[in-house]
Amino acid sequence: MFRARLFGSIVLLLYLPNTAVQGQTVNCKLEFSGTVTDEHDGTPLSYANVVLVEAERSAIADVDGHFKFIGLCPGTFTLRVAHLGCEPVERQLVLVKSTRLDLFLEHHSEELHDLEVIRERPDENVGQPNTVLDKHSMEKSTGRSMAEMLAVVPGVTILSTGPTIGKPMIHGLSGNRILTLNQGIRQEDQQWGTEHAPNLDPFSSDRITVVKGAASVQYGSDAMGGVIITEPVDLPRTAGINGELRGVGILNGRGGGGNAMLQGGLKGLRGFGWRVQGSGKILGDSEAPDYMLSNTGIREQGASATIGYRDLRFRSTLYFSWFQRELGILRASHIGNLTDLDNAIATGTPWYVGDFTYDIDAPRQTSDHLLAKAELDYALTERNRIVVTYAYQTDSRKEYDIRRGGRSALPALDLGLTTHTADASFKHWIGKHIHGRAGLSGLFQRNINEPGTGIRPLIPNYQKESGGVYLIEHLPLGERVEVEAGGRLENTTLLIAKYDATGTLLQPEFEYTNHALGVGVNWSIRDSVRVRFNFSTAYRPPHVSELFSEGLHHGAAAIEVGNDQLDSERSLKGTTDIDALWFQGRLQTNFTFYADHISNYIYLRPAGEQLTIRGAFPVFDYVSTDAFLYGLDATLQVAVTSRWAVRSRTSIVRGRDLRMDQWLFQIPSDRTETTLLYSIVKTGKWRGMELGISSNYVAQQRRIPPELDYASPPRPYHLLGFQASAARKLGNNEVRFGLQATNLFNTTYRDYMDRFRYYAAARGIDVSLWVRFSFGRPR
Amino acid sequence: MKQLILFFFAVVTFTSCKKDENPIVPVQPPANEEEVITTLVLTFTDIQSFEDHVFRFTDLDGDGGNAPVIEVDDLPGNRDFAVFISFLNESVSPVQNITTQIENELEQHQFFFQTVGVNLTISYGDEDANMHPVGLINNSTSLSPSTGTLKVTLRHDPDKSATGVSSGDITNAGGDTDIEVTFPVVIL
Helix, strand or coil, X not given: CHHHXXXXXXXXXXXXXXXXXXXXXXXXXXXEEEEEECCCCCCECCCCEEEECCCCEEEECCCCCEEEEEEECCEEEEEEXXXXXXXXXXXXXXXXXXXXXXXXXXXXXXXXXXXXXXXXCCCCCCCCCEEEECHXXXXXXXXXXXXXXXXXCCCEEEEEECCCEEEEEECCEEHHHEEEEECCEECCHHHHCCCCCCCCCHHHCCXXXXXXXXCHHHHCCCCCCEEEEECCCCCCCCCEEEEEEEEEEECCCCEEEEEEEEEEXXXXXXXXXXEEEEEEXXXXXXXXXXXXXXXXXXXXXXXXEEEXXXXXXXXXXXXXXXXXXXXXXXXXXXCCCHHHHHHHHHHCCCCCCCCCCCCCCCCEEEEEEEEEEEEEEEECCCCCEEEEEEEEEEEEEEEECCCCCCHHHCCCEEEEEEEEEEEEEEEEEECCCEEEEEEEEEEEEEEEECCCCCCCCCCCEEEEEEEEEEEEEEEEXXXXXXXXXXXXXXXXXXXXXXXXXCCCEECCEEEEEEEEEEEEEEEEEECXXXXXXXXEEEEEXXXXXXXXXXXXXXXXXXXXXXXCCCCCEEEEEEEEEEEEEECCCCEEEEEEEEEEEEEEEEEEEEEEEEEECCEEEEEEEEEEEEEEEEEEEEEEEEECCCCEEEEEEEEEEEEEECCCCEECCCCCCXXXXXXXXXXXXXXXXXXXXXXXXXXXXXXXXCCCCCCCCCCCCCCCEEEEEEEEEEEEEECCEEEEEEEEEECCCCCCXXXXXXCCCCCCCCCCCEXXXXXXXXXXXXX | CHHHHHHHHHHHHHHCCCCCCCCCCCCCCCCCCCCCCCEEEEEEEECCCCCEEEEEEECCCCCCCCCCEEEECCECCCEEEEEEEEEEECCCCCCEECHHHHHCCHHHEEEEEEEECCCEXXXXXXXXXXXXXXXXXXXXXXXXXXXXXXXXXXXXXXXXXXXXXXXXXXXXXXXXXXEEEEEEEEEC
């Protein structure tokens, strides 16, 4: 049912004032009007949100689905239509005269020759709470890491290892319990452990979807807490070149970055498009309010290229990307033993503070991610398509420790991971209403330790093969209800090769067979109230490090011991998501309630102490328990006037260890963010001006397991932020400026979710200034 | 539909390449770790009789695994000693002397000695290029009979100029710990 397809992103509304159309200039007298109609049954979609992105204009359709813009200048616009309960749809609109369009929004009919579908949201994840970060939202965090960008989403927090490494956490789960899909491909570099951030270039995507539910049916293993989907940007299809340049300067770290993108089509070959993109970033040491965080510099560079062709029947894409990162690890976090850790906690300041430098010394990490993807999408009939994707990715990681005898230049860990993934799915319709997807997916992966480190590998060599089948069907029930149900079966084998301490070769083999089932419902109770329910299972076979770790973990000052008897984690997660508009859309509310039961939840449990030549170390064993996580995400937004708005986002999560009957370790504390927004559609030559002041409060975590942590959780903190952005036209081109400031009062704080909180405070004030220059708008 | 079947076939072929010779097996067992310190030896040499009294800490399998072995000779009372420190990596063959590595990086290392309950004093007998002590060679004096412990700590990258550090007080030393071993000591 198409109603569901249109259902929408709330993010969209946050930056475009939902005002009636206003303001006219001499040459700008065009009108654009029409109706928004459900493609299947022809009923009007009341209160649909219609946006002309480049014009920074939006309108809300009335009860009969009518909308109207007046005073438009001629030009090319991105037309975006969103309806409560549906994903937004974007199309390109060329406006040369006043136009009236009835929007059915499916691409079959030739009557819509003025429109080209540039992005069509597949109707998936029915019943799952999800949030979309579009280009505009991402742009505000230009120069930040992916995890920092995502942290604005309620329910998403960052699990960090000092200022340079951050992993997104959804509803209290992170790492291997969150699946990252980069350009539709499973990002495999999370396979190595917690202090590894996902190797993604935030510049290479301009849309990220966060699905906050168990979604193994759709995406396979690991999708327990949620899925992060960085989506491919659609290619241009007509001739002409356009592009953009972006630059950002960042105060804290005294660095910056930039991105250049160029894209176009070919004359005479309609449907063919290409894009190239390259980016880089350099930061020196970060600063806490009272001292340098020595050795926390970052260097990143990336490039990507895409070519593609699409017509009504056939679509194909070739995508290639490369991303490289080098980062320093806080010098003061490198400690010798438990005494050092106790000293660090007792003194409260890092034991090593040097002068500011851009140099990155040991301990440090370098990582490379290479992805090549080929996709074919072919329409067998008008409504049935087959999509085949193959991807090849390599990840290499080198970790350099502080070593004696001039060996710091020799990596202490040198891993190479090669992954092939292949997927085939068949999108089909059964009769008039039921439609869905059947698919097959396979993965082949090898992890090899490069010899020459002089250190026994922490993670052994392994080979992983996995294959799965799935089926998902959608069934509309009447006007307002859409049901999705599906299942998946997956088999994973793991072959390990390692030498034990005595030099004997061990080659254990493991096999895990898992299934997932899910059912979701989108129910539009009224046009202004939409409820989503989802009840799904997800699974995750234990990771090699959980099976085979044995050794000293320096950053954590602990000996970690794996357990090869561990079984797959299984999660059963239920979510209820309620979106509502009140007072003609002036108040928007969104509530997500969730509860997640995970059996065989794997974690590290203290198991006494062990004496070494460096002193005593605590020993942690990988064990499993049953965990129960539950919580609430809430967003409220009030449009006070056409220019002023207040937005509030709150996340609460609780995690229990059911077998031990105690709280889980490292669950985010309660937090709430309130933002006052002021926006002006147009003033003089400036357009889309927006100012915001935000207040971020993070409570102290008091729900902790007894006698596990080395220090009690840090005190609550409150940070103030500011952001501003505006755009202006330069001929046919556009320049957009933005300013983002965080921790305005330079508050000293530590975050419970930072594994380096024992050693140093978090970063102090930071200001970044960015600019984007877009040239040659697509024609 | 044909494409679909073809693809299924491809995937099945693809994932069923069985490991004939296991390509993931590392070419050879990893060399034993070059940097492991398995053994710390303190030799107390009586400066009159040249008799050696040895304190030895051995952990042949490195961190984790089997527990370390600590062997300590009793010290005679009211004597002066020269104390030499050496460490070895006995997990490799031939046994590696790691003391030389520290000798190349004297400025970045310092030993600290802390006694509890035992009448033993230890003072530095060497220095680095900056005239700061290191602690590979020391002077020691035993007094009246007593029992207690001696804790030997090696810090990497200490702040040798900080208050008290050059006279052997670990409090302000900072740095990270390379070695921390506690010996039970008996003075006869």
